[in-house]
Amino acid sequence: MKISSNFDAGSIEIVSMESFDDIQLRIPHDNASDFAQWFYFRLQGAAYQACTLRFLNAGECAYPEGWTDYELMASYDRINWFRVPAHFDGQTMTVEHVPLANSVYYAYFEPYSHEQHLNLLGQAQGSGLCQIHDLGFTVQGRDINLLTIGHEVESDLKIWVTARQHPGETMAEWFVEGFLNRLLDPLDATSRALLDKATFYVVPNMNPDGSILGNLRTNAAGANLNREWLAPSQETSPEVLVVRNKMLETGVDLFLDIHGDEKLPYVFVAGTEGVPSYDERIRQLEDKFKHYLMVANPDFQDEFGYDKDAPGSANLSLATNWVGENFKCLAFTLEMPFKDNANLPDDDYGWNGQRSLRMGEAALTPIYAVINELR
Known part of the structure; x- marks a missing residue:
């Protein structure tokens, strides 16, 4: 043995x-x-x-x-x-x-290897619709890559998706694979309609060092990247620094930060109700997005999730709160379970990579539903 x-x-x-x-x-x-x-x-x-x-x-x-x-x-x-x-x-x-x-x-959960990550980048680039941009280096010198899909014209809406700030939450990159599969499908009408109006910026893995090291939550320097957005540093959180700088360059009209939750056996989102700029417009966009995601994939629900922040009490060092406040835009943290989805349990597989991938595919539907109201 x-x-x-x-x-x-x-x-x-x-x-x-x-x-x-x-x-x-x-x-x-x-x-x-x-x-x-x-x-x-x-x-x-x-x-x-x-x-x-x-x-x-x-x-x-x-x-x-x-x-x-x-x-x-x-x-x-x-x-x-x-x-x-x-x-x-x-x-x-x-x-x-x-x-x-x-x-x-x-x-602990179905892994998503660095080799799979590199293959995902190559497949996306091979579609002819996607460009790979290098944003910089991680703490240990690995590439931080951004996928850009769209025309990149000034009039385009700017939609950002990031995943695996917490490297052990591998379901997040499975989600991104599904998201890209559908977005890069030239026969998918929703994708074609979205790309007529928006440019997508996707970071499939924010934390390559932590992923390879077998970390749950931190990068090679011990930083929890989803607590670094107010003041990232080149020394301890270069991954956040370079992505944040690129966001400031492009602007953001919609942001999805993809995660996994250890405790709750549900798929859910957390919004920006605690940031100072939160208003009725954002609340209505949140409600519409959640409604259409539930229609697109019944694995999603809005009954169970995190407690909502009181007005003005949001922690702005979290990506969703920092982006939502700085760009006054619709921003969500989307969480998937490490366990099973208690609403639609599967005794053999529980929640897994393929179900995460399907959730990524489904996410294009609510984006399409709100696309004309983001500005």
Whole structure:
């Protein structure tokens, strides 16, 4: 029996593995911070053995509530992922599984590798409708790439989409893949109509360093990028700095920041009701957007989500609040679950990459619904 995690986004700490029925593990912290929740590792040599995996420090992780009603993800080929039941007693998460092959992977959520990320960029550019722009470097020197889709004329509306500020929230890049698939489809009437009026700016992965390092929430310098928007620095949050500078150059008429939530088993959005400039126009745009997203994809709902900020109390270091306030525009944080969607549960797959991708495709419909009212 062997456990390894020395690969892209791999992360686990082995405590003991003396027998198949007592594999003891710990979930590591992000490389430069105290956040711990993401894991991804490979188990070999355990085919047809009744394995019991115990994550000893689950109760000490960043979001212990995230383990309640949670099922971890497993795959034999890293393409097809399925759910494995887990039990959480408040401190230890226990998983019992009989692998059907000698090599099996376990992960907190379906990964989206850096190789997939690079392939996504190449496929988008190959459509002939998209340009790749280099915005700069991450802390560890990786590329920060922006996809620009549209005519880039001054009269165009400017629509921005960012994903994976928190690198372990891989469902966000699955969302972007679906979003781009539809936006770059020349036979999709909604896409063609949108591109007649708007230029889209898409950052599929805001945090490549954290993604490769196997971090849940921070970049290589230990910065939570979604708390850096008021005062990003070249030293600790260059990813936010370069994206923010580009936004100031282009302007923003609509902004979607794509995330995953550890605790809530729903798809939902958080708006900008707490920023000083929030007004009735933005509220009506929010309501219309949410209505049409529910129509486009019933996985979305608006009953459960975060508590709304009181007027004037928003934290402007968050991307959605900073963008919404600075550009007086419609701005949303869109959250998808690490668990299943409790409204439309799937016992085999839970919430996964493909459902996130479909949500990305669906997002074009509410954008089209509000496009003529954004200015």
